Amino acid sequence: MTRGSAEVKTLRSEHCAIVREPIDLRDIKEDLQHPEDGAAILFEGVVRNNTRGRRTLYLDYEAYESMALNEMEKLAQAALEHFKVRDVCLVHRLGRLEIGETSVVIGVGSAHRAAAFEACRWLIDSLKKTVPIWKKEYFENGAVWADGEPFPQEITRTE
Amino acid sequence: MRVKVLLFGQLKDIVGLAEESLELDSGTKLSVVMAHYANKYPKFEGLSKSIACAINQEYAPGATVLREGDEVGLLPPVSGGRR
Numbered sequence: 001m002t003r004g005s006a007e008v009k010t011l012r013s014e015h016c017a018i019v020r021e022p023i024d025l026r027d028i029k030e031d032l033q034h035p036e037d038g039a040a041i042l043f044e045g046v047v048r049n050n051t052r053g054r055r056t057l058y059l060d061y062e063a064y065e066s067m068a069l070n071e072m073e074k075l076a077q078a079a080l081e082h083f084k085v086r087d088v089c090l091v092h093r094l095g096r097l098e099i100g101e102t103s104v105v106i107g108v109g110s111a112h113r114a115a116a117f118e119a120c121r122w123l124i125d126s127l128k129k130t131v132p133i134w135k136k137e138y139f140e141n142g143a144v145w146a147d148g149e150p151f152p153q154e155i156t157r158t159e
Numbered sequence: 160m161r162v163k164v165l166l167f168g169q170l171k172d173i174v175g176l177a178e179e180s181l182e183l184d185s186g187t188k189l190s191v192v193m194a195h196y197a198n199k200y201p202k203f204e205g206l207s208k209s210i211a212c213a214i215n216q217e218y219a220p221g222a223t224v225l226r227e228g229d230e231v232g233l234l235p236p237v238s239g240g241r242r
Binding site for chain 2: 128156
């Protein structure tokens, strides 16, 4: 089983990847390019230098890797089904990330921009609620696991 | 029967382990595994309403009956993505 072991570098599914190296945006853009598209969106999530005013030194991301990849792929398939977009891709990086580095990329290719924006927004919002990835924030005087967003009710139901 | 339990994020810190094997009676429900940790670790109990569970890498409700060899994931609220 894949946990946060260093020897596991990259996990890939049809539309998604979990990586430990810096994310190469040019590769993603090239893969996404298609002559039928009128819109290509690349959203980048970037490590910010503070949390509520407290200075962040760096972040460390960990995941339930095999499940995270499955959940990302489910989101990709759902986006392709529900929005008028031709292609999507989701890439998340794990491990230690410095300020300004990219932790996540969502790419969407579509004939028209409205659907591309909608799908991109839905993908990043959903990823933050259901994909099992966690980050620890390191400050000058300690480290804390970032507060996550509450799970959707259908996930935490007990019956 | 035995199941493998994986702990993530702050749950890993509270229990002090990323992974452990539990011996359970056959027919045990997933919610019993949650209760096991909640009884043992007060901090875990404090979070238990916000914890999600997975069996073999799929989200699963507490009433699910476990089977020999299942991989149980105990997941605190997720925080991937931007920031």
